[in-house]
Amino acid sequence: MRPTALIAEDEPILAEALSLQLQQLWPDLQVLTPAMDGDEVVERALKEQPDILFMDIRMPGRNGLDAAEAITDAWPVDAPLPLLVFVTAYDEHAMAAFERHAVDYVLKPVQTERLAATCQRLQRMIAQRAPSPNAAGQGGLVAAREPEQASLDALRALLEAEQDADTDADTDSPPAPAAEPTRLRVLQVAVGSALKFVPIESVHYFEAADKYVRAVTAEGRQVPGAELLLRTPLRELIGSLDPEQFWQIHRGIVVNIAAIDKVTRINGRLRVHIRGQDDTLEVSRMFSQRFRAM
Amino acid sequence: MSSPMRSPLSAAGGWQDYPRELTMYGSIPQTGRVHGLWSVAVGLFLWLVRWLDGQQQGPAGSALLVTLMHTLCLGYWCWLLVGMAWLNVVRRRWQIVPDARERYDDSGVYGLLSWPLLLVTGLLCVPLATALGLFTANSAMQAVPASWLQGVSKPSWGLSLVLALSLALGTFTIDWLRVRLMAQQRRAEAAQRQALEAQLQRLQAQLEPHMLFNTLANLHALIGAHPGRAQDMLQRLIAFLRSTLQASLRTEHPLGQEFARAEDYLALMAIRMGPRLHTEVHLPEDLGDVRVPPLIVQPLLENAIHHGLEPSRKGGRLSLTARREGQQLCIEVLDTGQGLLASAKAPRREGGGVGLQNIRDRLRSTYGSRAELRLEHGPEGSGTLASLHLPLHR
Numbered sequence: 001m002r003p004t005a006l007i008a009e010d011e012p013i014l015a016e017a018l019s020l021q022l023q024q025l026w027p028d029l030q031v032l033t034p035a036m037d038g039d040e041v042v043e044r045a046l047k048e049q050p051d052i053l054f055m056d057i058r059m060p061g062r063n064g065l066d067a068a069e070a071i072t073d074a075w076p077v078d079a080p081l082p083l084l085v086f087v088t089a090y091d092e093h094a095m096a097a098f099e100r101h102a103v104d105y106v107l108k109p110v111q112t113e114r115l116a117a118t119c120q121r122l123q124r125m126i127a128q129r130a131p132s133p134n135a136a137g138q139g140g141l142v143a144a145r146e147p148e149q150a151s152l153d154a155l156r157a158l159l160e161a162e163q164d165a166d167t168d169a170d171t172d173s174p175p176a177p178a179a180e181p182t183r184l185r186v187l188q189v190a191v192g193s194a195l196k197f198v199p200i201e202s203v204h205y206f207e208a209a210d211k212y213v214r215a216v217t218a219e220g221r222q223v224p225g226a227e228l229l230l231r232t233p234l235r236e237l238i239g240s241l242d243p244e245q246f247w248q249i250h251r252g253i254v255v256n257i258a259a260i261d262k263v264t265r266i267n268g269r270l271r272v273h274i275r276g277q278d279d280t281l282e283v284s285r286m287f288s289q290r291f292r293a294m
Numbered sequence: 295m296s297s298p299m300r301s302p303l304s305a306a307g308g309w310q311d312y313p314r315e316l317t318m319y320g321s322i323p324q325t326g327r328v329h330g331l332w333s334v335a336v337g338l339f340l341w342l343v344r345w346l347d348g349q350q351q352g353p354a355g356s357a358l359l360v361t362l363m364h365t366l367c368l369g370y371w372c373w374l375l376v377g378m379a380w381l382n383v384v385r386r387r388w389q390i391v392p393d394a395r396e397r398y399d400d401s402g403v404y405g406l407l408s409w410p411l412l413l414v415t416g417l418l419c420v421p422l423a424t425a426l427g428l429f430t431a432n433s434a435m436q437a438v439p440a441s442w443l444q445g446v447s448k449p450s451w452g453l454s455l456v457l458a459l460s461l462a463l464g465t466f467t468i469d470w471l472r473v474r475l476m477a478q479q480r481r482a483e484a485a486q487r488q489a490l491e492a493q494l495q496r497l498q499a500q501l502e503p504h505m506l507f508n509t510l511a512n513l514h515a516l517i518g519a520h521p522g523r524a525q526d527m528l529q530r531l532i533a534f535l536r537s538t539l540q541a542s543l544r545t546e547h548p549l550g551q552e553f554a555r556a557e558d559y560l561a562l563m564a565i566r567m568g569p570r571l572h573t574e575v576h577l578p579e580d581l582g583d584v585r586v587p588p589l590i591v592q593p594l595l596e597n598a599i600h601h602g603l604e605p606s607r608k609g610g611r612l613s614l615t616a617r618r619e620g621q622q623l624c625i626e627v628l629d630t631g632q633g634l635l636a637s638a639k640a641p642r643r644e645g646g647g648v649g650l651q652n653i654r655d656r657l658r659s660t661y662g663s664r665a666e667l668r669l670e671h672g673p674e675g676s677g678t679l680a681s682l683h684l685p686l687h688r
Binding site (some may be wrong): 010011012013014016017020036037039040058060061089090093107108109110 | 503504506507508510511512513514515516518519565566567568569570604605606607
């Protein structure tokens with residue numbers, strides 16, 4: 001079967017040029033009609049399931065990194081993840097992050113030699129994974145292919161780097177020195193006119209909701225109107241939680257592992273069951289590598 | 295400094311940036327040089343006047359020695375006492391006066407002194423300095439052989455007092471002039487540096503690498519497939535770069551040029567964004583010659599595109615118009631993009647908000663309070679309307 005590639009690029013001339021260049025360098029590659037923004041690429045990628053994604057960083061709708069995350073999360077469990085190549089004109093933060101995490105990227109204007117090298121690498125990777133298409137589904141709960149795991153790790157690191165860059169830009173302050181972070185022991189939450197003190201161990205999980213972060217505890221669920229809403233963004237909160245105790249399982253969810261009853265696979269996706277509660281939480285593919293049997 | 299009372303970090307000027315010039319080690323030696331030269335000059339002058347007048351008694355060399363000795367001693371004490379009194383007062387006032395730093399930058403020690411203080415030091419320090427100066431001069435004269443001083447009269451008390459007063463006045467007036475001159479020089483240098491920095495900053499903002507490389511990427515793509523369009527785009531880019539470079543060197547230029555530049559920029563963006571961007575530019579003919587600060591409209595166009603139209607999937611329309619409103623010139627940038635609310639929610643990228651602040655700063659420095667920048671929701675409920683209101687005549 002011919003490999004397919006989907007280009008995400010909002011500038012029509014560039015999209016067309018990249019697709020032409022690709023066809024010349026790799027005649028066997030089937031280049032799909034380019035997606036013109038971040039939302040379209042997510043939708044099209046999930047529907048058309050290309051082998052390779054060429055992703056612009058700055059796009060209308062979602063940016064390239066967010067789109068890549070959304071695609072990874074919603075990707076069918078039994079299919080190999082698409083190979084990601086980022087395309088950018090100039091993005092200091094992103095370029096530095098790509099270098100650090102050895103993610104494939106090309107710079108605009110796209111130089112033919114550079115693109116040729118990328119194509120060769122992609123061809124090798126596709127050839128490598130071709131013989132065992134059904135490696136998934138065997139083994140334990142998570143059977144992540146080695147190269148795939150590496151690219152997931154890289155993508156997660158990129159998203160974190162992007163958030164750091166955003167925080168830096170917002171505060172205009174130099175990056176904070178890497179001091180030992182102070183661990184939160186008690187949450188102080190405004191509930192009505194009172195300030196409630198909640199020991200951190202009693203929190204089952206944190207869930208990002210629009211402007212707030214909701215802290216869910218055993219009692220909180222049963223008393224309507226007594227929701228614990230924090231104004232601290234989740235990514236700031238994560239920094240002051242014990243990473244051994246609280247695991248991030250989704251972009252918007254951090255779970256206290258003491259509150260986890262079991263993890264099951266439902267429709268191919270991992271779900272976390274919280275002790276004493278009926279509903280389950282989805283584990284994003286990006287964070288699934290920690291759930292393995294001992 | 296354990297006691298909070300003694301470490302007035304909250305006061306106008308903290309001790310950590312207390313100027314060295316205001317300590318015994320800074321100001322006193324500087325002023326000392328002035329005092330020495332001035333005392334010698336006055337002594338020579340007095341001696342010369344007496345000599346020409348024929349009032350000279352005794353040998354000329356001895357008279358000169360006595361006169362110089364007196365002026366130097368009187369001047370020394372005036373300088374030392376007045377200087378110490380002032381520095382002590384300034385040290386105290388540094389914490390009290392809210393704009394101590396600015397006053398110091400403007401005229402050194404003298405910026406922190408008040409008239410009553412000058413009067414008091416004049417009345418107290420100068421007589422004291424006269425007494426000490428006469429005593430010192432007389433003591434020093436004991437060391438000189440008596441035969442040298444035969445027939446030479448010493449200055450009287452009254453003359454010494456007048457001498458001391460004029461020495462003090464002269465010394466500190468000259469020093470004041472010195473300080474003012476230095477401050478002026480410093481200010482001129484700072485202004486020059488700021489202007490240069492602003493120019494560099496504007497240039498860098500205009501030639502934003504992301505814009506430049508994306509435009510080059512489009513050119514690169516067009517050259518092979520559509521050489522005609524590539525040529526057209528290249529011409530626009532050249533015009534844009536040239537006028538950006540020129541404009542960043544000037545303080546004002548005609549509105550017509552500003553609009554021509556804007557058209558080049560919009561044309562480049564229209565090629566890049568394809569059918570997602572429609573632009574409209576309208577400049578009434580009689581407004582083409584109005585002088586405006588260069589590149590003042592550019593950040594508004596960039597905002598409209600980056601925050602309004604580029605993030606929107608279907609794009610939209612951007613219109614740039616100028617019109618006369620009484621004695622004011624009104625320049626409007628209207629886009630039909632995602633609007634102020636949506637773009638405020640989006641995470642800020644590098645340089646967010648800097649553009650608008652930059653425009654406001656430049657308007658203030660050029661027109662004072664007679665110009666303003668307004669940001670509103672678009673008239674049809676979507677998009678953003680940014681408008682500049684400038685006086686037609688300076």
